[in-house]
Amino acid sequence: MSVRRVRYYLYLKDVLWLSLTAFGGPQVFLAMVLDLMVKKRGYIKEGELWELNALCLILPGPTSTQTISAIGYRIGGPNLAYLSLLVWILPATIMMIGAAFLIVFLQENTPGALSFAKFIQPMAIGFIIYAARTTIFKMVKTTEASILMMFSTFISFFYNSPFIFPLMLIAGGVTTSLKYRNQPKLEGDKSLVISWANFYLWGGILVFAATLGAITKNQSILLFENFYRNGSLIFGGGQILIPYLFTEFVEFKKFLTSEEFLTGYAIAQGMPGPTFSFSSYVGALSMREFGIVGLLTGGFVAAAGIFLPGTFLIFFVIRFWDQLKKYRPVRAALEGINAVSCGMLIAAAFLLFEPLEANAFNILAIIGTFLLLQFTKLSSPLIIAVGVVAGVLYNLVF
Structure with a gap:
């Protein structure tokens, strides 16, 4: 060798x-x-x-x-x-598909199947609030960005259609790109030499999947297109994924209940690997009506859809990044994109809380999770494990 x-x-x-x-x-x-x-x-x-x-x-x-x-x-x-890419995403994908199998099995065989998640459902919102706080401190540093974030929060909460998100990201990027003169000039040759192959591959698959899905109405193809589109539009990491998926698959298409969604997101916090693997859980439950084959197909189709576009785009941009980053409007646009993403994350916390009862138990679970993440060194998996054990014990006692 x-x-x-x-x-x-x-x-x-x-x-x-x-x-x-x-x-x-x-x-x-x-x-x-x-x-x-x-x-x-x-x-x-x-x-x-x-x-x-x-x-x-x-x-x-x-x-x-x-x-x-x-x-x-x-x-x-x-x-x-x-x-x-395959080695990195496969373990987490399999684990989250396994979580979907567990949820379906419990629902079919056990009364009050999700009672073990009594604690971890509100805890999931605590994780989102903590992620929002961390992200905002990193990405929102100007008055303009703060205003964009507030507008984004408002629009995402009251007009939470999956089609509004990309428009807000574009608007945010264009708004701050106009301030490009505030960016320092970078010396050197700015001429771009672009190889378009991976861009065409990314765009071609997007158009092909959307067209084929519209013609065939096949649910697995439609599911792939949904996740591929989301994977092509989500800036800001795994936490930004949550409002997209909740809006599209819980509120818009009703493939999952809010209870199932929150349970899966909490479980994902205790898993290693990429946060985006949560998509496999959502995809699997979206095709549960087709049995075991549907669960497996939905999980792996969702993983392919969510991970491939980002890979194609990094392969496309990495070839000419050294030249592209010298353009001030490109760097300035990032401020607006990041601010809008933060607004979406804040709205997600409110939207996910709405289906829960506004009682002292849920509020304390949310606040307690946030405080543990903020002020202790306890790992996310340990916090989730404690929540699961507490839920099981609560169910046995009461």
């Missing part, structure tokens, strides 16, 4: 290790990548890692997945990148 193949094999083994141990969200993920892939293995330099992560943050799609794919691309080109 050549030295190159050994290096590729070792890289994939490290990706698998991360997929099984990276609990705690993007910050923990980055720290683990820095330690394992930069300091220990030397796949890339530290500066390259921050550069790649910054690039992934400004593209739609799952940031951690794009970062893993981009590192694989730098090491071994497209083939290794696609393999690393």
Whole structure:
């Protein structure tokens, strides 16, 4: 076996290790990548890692997945990148499909099946509020961004159609791009040399899936298009995914109940790997009427739909990013896109709370989860595990 193949094999083994141990969200993920892939293995330099992560943050799609794919691309080109994508997402995808199977089994065989989730449903909202707080402090730093965030919150709450979200993102980006003169000038050649192959691939699949779904009305194809479209539009990481999925699959299409959605999101907080794997849970339950085959198909179709567009886009942009980032309007637009994303996240917390009873129990569970995340070093999986155990004990006693 050549030295190159050994290096590729070792890289994939490290990706698998991360997929099984990276609990705690993007910050923990980055720290683990820095330690394992930069300091220990030397796949890339530290500066390259921050550069790649910054690039992934400004593209739609799952940031951690794009970062893993981009590192694989730098090491071994497209083939290794696609393999690393598969290795990274597969464990979490299987676990979340398993969670969907568990929910269906309990509902079919046990009265009050989701009683174990009595605590973790409001706790899920605590996680969203904590994510919103963390995201806002990082992304909203100007008066204009604050105003955009407030407008986005209002519109997302009162007009929460899945079709309104992309329009708000575009409007936010255009609004702040007009302030491009506030951005520092970057020296160097700004000429762009663009290879359009991956962009055409991304757009072609989007159009093809939408057209085929409209013609055939096949639910698995329609499901793929739904997730592929969402994966093409979501800026700001996994937490921003929640308002999209809740609006489209709970309120708009009613494939899941709010109770099922919150339970699945809470379970996802206790899983390693990419947060976007929650989509597999939603996809599986969206096709439960077709039995075991439907659950499996829905889960894997959702995973393919949500993860592929971000991968195509990172492969497209990474080739000319060094030139593109020198354009001030491009950098200025990010402020508005991020502010709108934060507004969507705030609205999501309110929308998810609406179906719950506004009683002291739920409010205390939300506040308690937020305080644990904010002021202690307890990991998300441990907090969720405590919530599940508390729910089981409560059900046994009462």
